[in-house]
Amino acid sequence: MKKVVIIGGGIAGLSAGIFARINGFESIILEKNHNLGGECTGWNRQGYHIDGCIHWLVGTKEGTPIHDLWTTVGALDGVEIFHPESFLAFEHEGDTVHFYHDLNRLKSSWLELSPQDEEAVNNFCQAICQLQSFEVPVAKPMDLMSLVEKFKLMMAMKDAGMIMQKYGKISLTEYAKTFKHPALRETLASFLPEGYSASSVFFALAAFTKGQASIPYGGSKALAMRMEERYLALGGTIETRCEAVELVIDRNKVRRVTCSNGKTFGADYFIAACDAHMFYERLLKGKYPDSAFEKRFNNPKDYPLAxxxxxxxxxxxxxxxxxxxxxxxxxxxxxxxxxxxxxxxxxxxxxxxxxxxxxxxxxxxxxxxxxxxxxxxxxxxxxxxxxxxxxxxxxxxxxxxxxxxxxxxxxxxxxxxxxxxxxxxxxxxxxxAFMPFLPTVRGKMMDHSGRIKGLDNILLSGQWLQPPGGLPVALITGKDTIMRFCKKEKKQFIKC
Ligand SMILES: Cc1cc2nc3c(=O)[nH]c(=O)nc-3n(C[C@H](O)[C@H](O)[C@H](O)COP(=O)(O)OP(=O)(O)OC[C@H]3O[C@@H](n4cnc5c(N)ncnc54)[C@H](O)[C@@H]3O)c2cc1C
Incomplete structure (x- = not known):
């Protein structure tokens, strides 16, 4: 049985581990902390449990591909979902603007607040409505798709493409000026920081208003723990308090990883399911630079990190x-x-x-x-x-x-x-950073396969590979990484 060592036990590492086991790889996750889950966590203080992550989770709508994927990894299996009445309520000079879950209610409340904004409000709601048909593609990464599959994906993304074309290069601040009422203007302008593309707001609200971006009861840590349970039940192993500090590389291959506790681990394949900058700079010691990442890390103005x-x-x-x-x-x-x-x-x-x-x-x-x-x-x-x-x-x-x-x-x-x-x-x-490079009007969207030029048996995985990052990208890229190893092994990928 081929062995995979996964550096990092966040959602990407857990997802990779679960799909490694489903596909017949021996798997070990090395995690620097005592707990798994990475940024998807929570902690107890003075009788309270502080949820450290999920404000909204894309994938909460049953019967959708992304929900099925969350279910496969044990994260949402049988879990009750909380649908908040509104995404956000914004107060400005005595008025309150609500981003209601119910799009009709959102529209009527905005029109009631500002009848003179009828056209802008209609356009806003229409764009959200149009995007509600958009489903996060989860089946396969682009680099593993045939031409026919790529064509089908493009067709399925038609509505998303139209919204990107229309709003992708307008900043939210500019877009907000299409509204007359000061509260609506201010609400939209400050929805995301200066320079961010207006398209983000439509994607977020389309997912939320169709029930695809709500909150699993139990919170972030419980979600990660359910994935950990699933991984262990599949026979995966874990080493905690085990920070990878060095990679032993020989002839285009990683041979071993050395950890802060003195342990070393060899494998056929390695996955860096950890922070991208730490991976390139500390583990690869800057010897395998990647131009897509360098360009972004070196230009915080167009590629801000929040x-x-x-x-x-x-x-x-x-x-x-x-x-x-x-x-x-x-x-x-x-x-x-x-x-x-x-x-x-x-x-x-x-x-x-x-x-x-x-x-x-x-x-x-x-x-x-x-x-x-x-x-x-x-x-x-x-x-x-x-x-x-x-x-x-x-x-x-x-x-x-x-x-x-x-x-x-x-x-x-x-x-x-x-x-x-x-x-x-x-x-x-x-x-x-709690997210990778968010789409700004000047920055280009990242779509990275995780491959490291010059290294054969290690892939980067996790939130850094695709916009907008977050938990769904960690989940999807973890699975995609195992799909790439299956291809290398000439094995059919098993999805559940
Ligand atoms: C405050 C906050 C709120 C958020 N809200 C949301 C939200 O509402 N919705 C949403 O979708 N996303 C949200 N996110 C983002 C989401 O949490 C992340 O995108 C996601 O958890 C990233 O998963 P990951 O596995 O790619 O990376 P990480 O979670 O960073 O996991 C990497 C893991 O690797 C470990 N590690 C790092 N270096 C090493 C090493 N050298 N050796 C061993 N282990 C190592 C880390 O300890 C960590 O466990 C939020 C994040 C934060 C911080």
Missing amino acids: SEIRVALGYAGTVGDLPRTFRFPVAGFKIHQKPISHLTMTHYQHEPAFAPDGHTLITCSINQFHSDYEAWHALAKDSRAYRREKARIGEEVLGAIETRFPRMGGKLKVIDVTTPKTYERYCNAYRG
């Missing part, structure tokens, strides 16, 4: 009918000298087990980009100053929520604050 500060708060109460994710303006709050104009808070009322009885977990995410990361990186050199700044941010967020919701006054406490440095330390995530 990370975040996440403040978790315990609330001694229930939040009632407050939208699950609520964005509201704040004043006088700065981080690294930059004013923060809005806060996005999410509550977990649908998960009573995430908080003590009668209490609710609330998280608040603040996006961080290039210069923010630099500031955190410098600050983290002084651990006391770093901790002080985290505590200050936690208290500022708490104060801002109390100001907006006076009824919460005295009932909130900060239970945890993570920064880009947290994700870097925990997952080796480059600059703390």
